[in-house]
Amino acid sequence: MVNIQKFNLRVVKESGGRYDIDKQVSNPIKARDLFVEVLELDKRAEEVFAIATLDVHNKVTGVFEVSTGTLSSSLVAPREVFKRAILMNAAAILLGHNHPSTVPEPSSDDIQTTKKLVKSGKMLGINVVDHIIIGDKDNYISMKERNLI
Numbered sequence: 001m002v003n004i005q006k007f008n009l010r011v012v013k014e015s016g017g018r019y020d021i022d023k024q025v026s027n028p029i030k031a032r033d034l035f036v037e038v039l040e041l042d043k044r045a046e047e048v049f050a051i052a053t054l055d056v057h058n059k060v061t062g063v064f065e066v067s068t069g070t071l072s073s074s075l076v077a078p079r080e081v082f083k084r085a086i087l088m089n090a091a092a093i094l095l096g097h098n099h100p101s102t103v104p105e106p107s108s109d110d111i112q113t114t115k116k117l118v119k120s121g122k123m124l125g126i127n128v129v130d131h132i133i134i135g136d137k138d139n140y141i142s143m144k145e146r147n148l149i
Contacts, residue, residue: 011062011087024059025052028142031094031132038063041098042137047074049097051081053090054129062088076113078120085126093121095131104135111148118149 019037022030031052035041039050047069053062064084067074074097085093095117097110106114114131121128131143143149 009087011084024057025054025094025129026058028130028132028140028145031096031130031142032134032140034060034063034094035096035098035132035134036137039065039096041096041134044098045100047098047100049074049076049095051084052094052096053085053088054092054094056091058092058129061090076117078117081117082120082124082126085121086124090126092127092129094129096134097131098134102135102139104133104139104141106133106141106143106146106148111143114143114149 021033021037025031025034034052035050039048041048041050049066049069051064051066052060053064055061062084066080066084067076069075081093095114110131110133114128118128128149129144131149132140133143134140
């Protein structure tokens with residue numbers, strides 16, 4: 001006789017709320033609004049990397065903080081990003097992070113990380129819709145609009 005462990009995977013909801021935003025993310029402004037309203041990325045003192053999981057109609061199914069870093073950086077690994085997306089059965093994801101300096105210009109690390117995540121998503125069949133970098137509520141950039149995705 002051998003002992004074999006049986007496991008179960010689940011996503012556990014931490015909290016929820018009602019927000020005055022559109023649940024379907026169809027443009028960068030709506031994406032920015034999602035990350036600002038739900039995770040307050042415009043007010044955080046450290047860099048926070050987050051994702052929103054989306055269904056086939058680009059409707060938000062969940063929002064996750066993937067990592068919290070320092071004043072100027074946050075570690076992001078494809079494994080940690082896509083673990084959440086797979087558990088949520090996401091068709092696509094939206095990436096977002098803040099720059100506490102309030103200057104949302106993407107660094108070379110931001111660009112490299114985004115390209116790595118796009119490539120990983122293609123391998124898994126999960127589309128990366130955009131990567132929003134938030135400086136403050138009205139100061140953000142869309143990497144898709146900048147043709148960096």
